[in-house]
Amino acid sequence: MALDKKLNSLSDEELIKVFQDRNTIEAFEILVKRFKDPLMNFVYRFVGDRDVSTDIVQDTMIKFYLNKDSYQSIAKFSTWIYTIAGNLAKNELKRRNRRSMLSISNSDDDIVLQVEDKKFVAPDRAADNKMKNEIVQKALLKIKSVYREMVILRDIEGFSYEEIVDMTGVSIGTVKSRINRGRAQLQKLLKNIYEV
């Protein structure tokens, strides 16, 4: 118990250092506790399926357990583990896209068609909070995955641009432009919700 208390007071980077140096499983468990829900939220918003998201987060934690030594203390632990989760989520999306043979198209024309869909813009449904959240989630899944990832990391998870740069490995300019484009596409899709 005393060890747990002591470990709980440590930062993420200190915990992984303890786990790396002494192979303390308690340190690993504390990190899992801290990151399972944020990762679950991030992956769910990216993939849109609870079960698949749970599997991906489990895989992320297993990868973290197996490859703990590949983490270097120069980076933040959160950016490292979000990178792993993001990569696994992208792989899952690629697999899905192949399976559905492009049934969900992300071209701009299709987005306009989706906006005009009555089911999508019905004001009485949009009034309901639950339904509203579903619509937002659906809209998120309609935008391109590169934009979606950036928007989720910035606007839902609240990471800074620099942290997103570390996670995705693209330049800060690209991050900003992708966030803007993603937001613009989302705004188009959710136009009717604002009016309500």
Added chain:
Amino acid sequence: MEKKNHIEDEKEFEKLQTLLKDLPRIEAPDNFEYNLMTKIHNKNFDIKSEKKKNIFFWVYTPTFALVASVILVFFVFTDNDIDTDDTWNIQPKLRPELQSPQILNSNAKQIEEQETIGKQSNSKRKTSSKVNPSVQMKESTGEKKNIAVNQKSQPVYPFDKSESVDLDQLLKDESSTPNNGIAQPQLAGENDASESQFNGFFIRQIEAEARKESLRVQEDSLKQLEDSVNQNK
């Protein structure tokens, strides 16, 4: 300017940002940690998302099939063509009488001798190239003659040189010098009756015997005729 644009962007999408922030947080299931720790304790490290990759292996099957068929066609057709159809590529078979190791060795020796002569002449040419050109010309012509003589004197025959003789040379010697009891060179296989069946030099003697026989028959018949005439008288 960049900061202004950034602030404008943030304002433009302010409503959207609040909408996204208000989204309910999705939490991991209650048994998440238990399942994870069970997997780790059991060392069940199968990563599902990576394992599924093999499902789409079929995407590459047409490529593999094409490559395999090209390789198959290449090897099957090229091998058969070389062995059967292309007669120009077939090596001529060595006659069985020339396959004895003695003959092969003697041929090899002759070839080696010729090669050494060629090398020597080449080296001489190289050395002579540094010398006076007139002398060089004379020497080179002389060497050429020598080479020609050497090449003429040592032709390559497909039989053992020690057991055979140049027939043209033999006939010349016989015509120039009469047989004075000196042992003449023997023809190849002369003593071996089983191998040589040549007997063509005795054809004229056979004709003379036949002629003699016919003359004897004529003489006998004339004698009989003379005897019969005498008796009648």
